[in-house]
Amino acid sequence: MKISQKQSVFHNEVLTRFDLYKSLFLTLPFQRVKHTGTILPFFSTHCEKGVDEHLTPEDIIESFFGQYEQYVQEEDRIDFLFRIVQYIERQVVLFDAVEDSAFQSVGKTDESGILHGLFQRAQENPELKQEIVNKLRDFSVRLVLTAHPTQFYPGPVLAIITDLIDALKRNDVPNIHSLLQQLGKTPFINKEKPTPVDEAASLAWFLENVFYKVASEIQSKIDSELEVPTEDVKQLIELGFWPGGDRDGNPNVDAASTKKVASMLRTILFRCYYRDFRIVRRRITFRGVEKYLDVLQNLFYNNSFNPVENPVDETASILENLNAVKEVLNTRHNGLFVELVEDLIRKVITFGCHFTTLDIRQDSSILRQTFNYLVERYPETAMDLEKIKDSESDKEKSLPFSELSLSFGDDADKLVIDTLEVIELLKSIQRSGSERAAQRFIISNCQQASDILGLMQLFLWSGWKKDALTIDFVPLFETVDDLSRAADVMRSLYDNAAYAQHIKKRGNKQTIMLGFSDSTKDGGYLMANWSIYKAKIELTAIAREYDVDLVFFDGRGGPPARGGGKTQRFYASMGKEIANEHIQLTIQGQTISSQYGSLETAQHNIELLLQAGIISEIQQKEGDTLTKKQKEVIDQMAHESHSKFMALRKHPLFLKYLETLSPLKQLSEVNISSRPVKRNSGKELRLEDLRAISFVTSWSQLKQNIPGFYGVGTALRWADENNLWSYVKNLYDSSGMFKTIIDNCMMSMTKSNFDVTAYMQYDETFAAFWSMLKEEYDLTKSYVLKLSNSTVLMEHYPIERASITAREKIVLPLLIIQHYAIRALRDKELPEEKESIYRKLIARTIYGVVNAGRNLA
Template sequence: MKVSQKKSVFHNEVLTRFDLYKSLFLTLPFQSVKHTGTILPFFSTHCEKGVEAKLTPEDIIQSFFGQYEQYVQEEDQIDFLFRIVQYIERQVVLFDAVEDSAFQSVGKADDSGVLQSLFRSAQDNTELKKTILEKLHNFSVRLVLTAHPTQFYPGPVLAIITDLIDALKRNDLHNIQLLLQQLGKTPFINKEKPTPVDEAASLAWFLENVFYKVASEIQSNIDSELEVPIDDVKQLIELGFWPGGDRDGNPNVNVESTKKVASMLRTILFRCYYRDFRLVRRRITFRGTQKYLDILQDLFYDNSFNPIENPTDDTAKILENLHNIKEVLNTMHEGLFVELVEDLIRKVSTFGCYFTTLDIRQDSSVLRKAFNYLVERYPETGLDLKEVTVSEAEKEKQIAFTALNLEVEKDADALVIDTLEVIKLIKDIQKSGSERAAQRFIISNCQQASDILGLMQLFLWSGWKKDDLTIDFVPLFETVDDLSRAADVMRSLYANQTYAEHIKRRGNKQTIMLGFSDSTKDGGYLMANWSIYRAKIELTAIAREYDVDLVFFDGRGGPPARGGGKTQRFYASMGKEIANEHIQLTIQGQTISSQYGSLETAKYNIEQLLQAGIISELQQKDGDTLTNKQKEVIDQMAHQSHDKFMSLRKHPLFLKYLETLSPLKQLAEVNISSRPVKRNSGKELRLEDLRAISFVTSWSQLKQNIPGFYGVGTALQWAEENNLWSNVKNLYENSGMFKTMMDNCMMSMTKSNFDITAYMQYDETFGDFWSMLRGEFELTKRYLLKLSNSSVLMENYPIERASVLAREKIVLPLLTIQHYAIRTMLNKKLSPEQEAVYRKLIARTIYGVVNAGRNVA
C-alpha cells in the first residue's frame, strides 16, 4: 500500500471512526456532574485556543469557568476538572482501541509477511535455506518484561480494551456502547501502591493472554515454512521477567516476593496448559491414550489449583506423556488430532515449568557490601579486607573462588541478608523449573571486573559448586563513564582463568547489558546513543579475540529518550563490527501494551525483531558498517552535543526548574509502581539519585522532552560550520543506525509543544532558562528538517505523525489542568486539605498523559 493510500485509510479508519465513537463515549455514566460530557469538546477547544495565544494555565482555566454559572465555587470547579480527567483517560483508551482495531486496514501489517516471504523464497533456494537454518540455529529473540512505572492499566481495563478492539473490528455498535459504559465505571487507578507481586500479576496478564499464544504460533509457522521436524525445533523466542527479581533500588523487593513471583508464574503457566489440555482430552477419546491422558490430567490440574511448597521440574514427564500420545495417534489412529498434541508439545518445550526466566538484579555497591560482610565475619574465606580493597588488581588476585557454605547472621544489613538469601533461593527455583527458571544475575552500575568475580565468589560461599554453577553473570554498563570502561572490564574477565572456565561451561556465551536510560540522563541523547554503539564495537572485538559468543542485552524504555523508538531498525543495521546473533531487550510500560498488548501487534513486532536479526546478516548493507571517517564525525558531534547537554545540567536552575514546574514531586505519589522515583529516597533530591524514568517522564509532562533532543541541533550546526555537512548527510542516507537515531529524535520533538509553557518566557526566575531550552529546540528542528529534506518533523512517517498529533490533541486539556494545579500550589496559600486535592489532581493527569504516549515504534 502506498504512503498516500495509508494516510487516507488512517484518516478514515482511525481519526474519523474515533470522532464518531467519541460521541457515544461522551454519554459515559459518570457521577452526578451534569453536562460534563457535552461540555468537554468546548473545554478542549478553549484549551487549544488558550495555548495558541500563549496564555497562562490560570487564565485559560478561569476564563473558561467564567462562561458557566454553575462553576463559580472552587469546589465545583475542581470537581469538574476531575471529571474532565476521567473522560480524557478513557478517550485515550478509546483511541488506542480504534487504532489497534484498524491494524490490518492501515497497512502496518503489510510488513508482517516479509519474514514468511523470505522463508518461502528459501524453499526454492537450497543455499539460502541452509544459510537461514544455520543463522536460526544460533539465534534468538528474548523479550524481558519489566515493571518500570511508565504505564499500567489494571487487569480489568486490559480485558475491556481487548474486547473493545474486537467489537470495533466488527463495528458491533451495541457491544461498543456497553463496553464504553463498563469502561466509565471501571477504576483506572490503584488506591494503594502495588507490591512487586502485584506488578508481576499485572504483567502476567500479557504472558497468559498474549505471549503464551503468540510465541508458539510464530515458532510453529517458522518450523512449518522451513520444514523443521518438531523434535529438532530450537527455541527462537525467549521471555524474561523482572518484577519480583529486580531489587536494584527497589526496597520492596525481597526474597519472599521473589519466591512468590516464581511460584505464581508456574501456577499461571499450568493453568494455560490445563486449558489447552482440556481441548486435547475432549478430542482424543481413543484407545491406547487413556493412561497418558490421566497422568497429564493430574499433573496439570494439581499444579494449576493445588500447588505445593517446593515443586519439582515436571517438563520431561509432561513431554514424555505427550509424545506417547502422539505416537499412539500416528500408529493406531491415522494421526487424527495429532496437531493439537504437537501444539501443546511446542508450548511445553518453550515454557517448561517456569513460563519466563526470572532475572535477579542488584547494584554493585550492595554486592560489594555483602562480599565484605562475609570476609569480615568468616576468617575461613582466607581474605584480608584491607588487602582486597587496596586496589582492583589486588582484589581480583585475592578472590580464590573457594567453595564454602556460609550463613548470614540476623543482625546483618537487610540488603546483605537479601543478597545472600536470594543466591540460595535461586537453586530452589531452578529445582522447580530447570535452570531456565532463574539463570541470570545482573550487576547494575558495574564498574570493575571484581564486581562480577566477587558475585561469583558469593555464590560459591553460599553452597554452590564451581562445576555446577548454572548462573550467567551479566554486567550492566549504563553511564557514559561506565560504557567507556566496559571493554577493559570484560578483557580482565576473559583473561581470568576461573571465569573463562565458567564461560565455557555456560556454552561459551557471555551476556552484557547496556542501558540507555541513565546514559541519556548522564550525557544527553547523541552521546548516549553513540557511547552504546561504540561500546558494542569495542566489546565485540574483545569477545571475538577471546572466542566468546557475545550477547547484547539492551535496556530500552518506551520513548526515544530512553532507547525506544524504531527498535527493529537498530537491530537491522548493526553492521559487521557488532555481535548481533542474539537480540535481547527490555520492554516496559506503554511499550508492553502498545506493541505487545494484542495477538496481532505482538506477532507483528516479534516477527519484525526476528526479521531484523536475520536480515542484518543475510542482507547487510555496506553503509551499516561505519568507516573510520564516519566514526570520527559522529564522535566529534557526540562530544559537541555532550558539552551542550552538560552545560545545561550544570546550570544552577536546571533541577529547580524541573522540580518547580513539572510534576516531579507528584510522581512519587502516583500508585503506578512499587519503587520510588529516586534512589536514597529519604535524602534531598540530587540529579544523580533521580531515576531516569522519572527524569524523562517529568520532561515529557512539560512537553519539552529535553533528553530526546537537547544538544543534537548544536552538534549538527557545528558539523555544518566545520564543512562536515556532506558527511552527516551521507550518514543519514546510508547508515541505518544514524538515520534511526535522527528519526527517533524527530519523534521526541514531535511530542514536544513549547507553546504550552510559552508564558514562561516572561517569568522573572525561569524566563531566560525557558528561552534557552526553546532556542535549542528550534535549532535542532531546523537542522533535522534540513537533514531529512522535510518540511515538517516525521514527514517521512505520516501515519505515526498523525497518530502522535492526535494523541497530543487529546491530552492537551490534561496538561493545561496539570500546569494550572502546579501553579496554583506555587502561587496561592492553600490549606493542607486544599493542597491534598490539588496534588491528587496533578497525579491523575500524569496517568492520562503517560498512557497516551504509546507511539514508540
C-alpha cells in the first residue's frame, strides 16, 4: 500500500469518523457542555492563529474573550476555561476509542503479520520450525506493570473506552450516544492522591480484562502453529507488577500495603478462574468427572469469595484435577469440550495462584542504612562498621553470610523497619503463590557489588537459609556513571564465592535491570542510549565468561526520551554481542492504556515483542552487530552530544526555566500517583532529586521535549564536519539499533512545537536560553531529515505522524490555557483563593495533554 493510500485510510477511518461522532457531544443533555462545544472550534482556531503569530498566552486568551460580551467577569472566564478543559478531556477519549476501533484497518505497523508469516514458512521448512521451537524453549517476554506517575485513565473511564470501541466497530450510534453521556458524567480525576493499593487496583483492571485473556490466546496460537502438546508448553508470556512492591522514593509503600496487594492479586485471579470454571461446569455434564469438578468448585469459589489470612499455593491441586477431567473427556467422551479445559490449564500454568510476580524495589542507600543498623545493634555479626564504611573491598571480603535471626528495635528508622519487614513478608507471599509470586528484589542506584551482597546478607540475618534463598537479587544501573561501572560490579559479584553459589542454585541465571529514564536525564538522549547498549555488550561478555545466563530487564517509559518508542525494533536488532534470550521491560502510565489497553492492541504488541526475540536470533542481520569502527563513531558522537547536554544542564537558568515556565511545581498537586514528584520532597529542588518522569513530563508540557533530542543535532554535525557522514549514513541504513534511536528522536521532535513558546524569544530573562533550545531543535531537525532522506519528520511513518498531528491539534487549547495560568501565577499578586483556582486549572490541563500524547511522559 502506498503512503498516500495509508493516509487516506487513516483520514477516512479515524479523522472523518472522529469529526462525525464528535458532533454527538453537541446533542448531550448538559447545557453548559453544549454551549462549550459550540464555541470550542472558534477558540481552537483562535489559539492556532495566535501561536502562528507568536503571541503570548495572555494576548491569545484576552483577545478571544474580547469578542464575547458574556465573558467580562474573571469568574466567567475561568469557568469557561475549566469547561474547555473538561470538553477536550472527553474529546481525547473519543479520539482514542475511534483510533483503537480502526486498529485492524490502520493501526497496525509494518511489522504486522511477520510472526504469522514466520510460522507459515516454518510449516514448509522443518529446519526453520525446529529452530523456532528450540528458541522458544528458553525464551520469554515479561511485561512489568508499574504505577509511575504518568496519567492513565481511572477504571470507570477505561471500561467506557472498552465499550465505546466495541460500539464504534459496529457503528452503533444509539449506544455510542449513551456512552458519551456516561463519559460526560464520569469524573476523570481523583480528589485525593491514590494509595499504593489504589494504584494496584487500577492496574489490576488490565490484568483481569486484557492480560488474563491475551496471554492464554497467544500461547494457544503458538502451540497450535508449532504443534506443541499442551503438557510440553513453556510459559512464553510472564507478568510482573510494581505497585505495592516498589518502595524506591515512595514513603507510602510499606509491608502492610505489599501484603494487601499480593492478597488482592490472588483473589482477582481466582475470580477470573471461577468465571471460566463456571463455563466448563455448564458444558461438562458427563459421568466420571463429578469428583474432580467438585474439588475445583470449592477451590475456585473459596479462594474467590472466602479468602483466608495465610493461604497456600493450590496450583498443583488445580492442575491435577483439571488434567484428570481432561483425561476422562479424552478417554470416555471423545474429547468433547476438552478445549475449554485445556484453555483453563494453560491459564493456570501461566498465572498459578499469584497472577503476576510482585517485584520489590528499594534504593541502595536505604539498604546500606539497614545493614549498618543491624551491624551496630548486634555484635554477633562480627563486623567492623567503621572499616566496612570506608572500604568497599573490606566490606566484600568481611561479609560472613551467616544465618542469624536479627530484628529491629524501638530506635529503628521507619525505612529500616520496612526493609526488614518486607524481607520477612516475602516468605509468606511465596507460600501462598509459589516462588513466582515474589522472587525479585531490585536494588536501585546500585553502585557497587556490596550493595547486592549486603542485601543477600540481610536476608540471611532475617531467617532465610542459604539453601532455601529463593530470591533473585537484581542490580539496577541507571546513570551514565553507574552504567560505565556496571561491568566491574558484576565481575566482582561473579568472583564472590557465596554469590556464585547462590546464582548456581538459581539456575545460573542473573537478571540485571538497566534504567533508560535516569540515564537520559543524566546524560542526554544519545549518550543514554549508547551507554545502555555499550553496557549490555560488556555485561554479556562477562556473563558468558562466567557461564551465567544473563537476563536484561529494561526500565523503559512511554516516550523515546525514557526508552520507549519503537521498542520492539530495539529487541530485534541486538546483534550477536548482546544477550537477548529473554525480553523484560517495564510498561507504565500511558504505555499500558495505549499499547495494552484492549485485547487487539495487547495481542499485537506482545506478538511484536515475541517476533523481535525470535528474529533477533534466527534471522539476525549482519549490520546489527556493530564493527569496531562503527562503535568508535557512535561513541564519539555520544560524547559530543553528552557535552552539549551537560552544558545545558549546568546553565544557570536551566532549572529556573523549567520551574518558571512549565507546570513542574503543579505536578505534585496532580493526584495520579502515590509517589512524590521528587526524592527528598521536603528540601529545595535539585536536578538529581527530580524524578525522570517529572523531568520529561515538564518538557513535554512545554512542547519542547528536550530529553528526546537535545545534543543529537550537535553530534550529527560533528560527524559531518569530520568526514564521518558516510559511516553515519551506513549505520542508519544497516543498524536496526541506530536507526531506531534516530527514528524515535524524530518522534519526540514531531511531538514538539516551539511556536507555542515562541513569545519567549522576547522575554527579558529567558530569551537567549529559549533561542539556544530552538537552535538545537532546528539543527537536529535538519540533520535527521538529511539522514533519513525525508522532507518532513516521520515521513516514513505516515499513520503515526497523522495520529500525532491530530492529537496535538486537539490539545493545543489546553497548552495555551496552561501557560496562561502559569504566567498568571508568576506575574500577578493573587489572593490565596484565586491562586488555588489557577493551580487547579494547570493541574487539569496536565491530564488532557498527557492523555492525548499517548506516551508523552
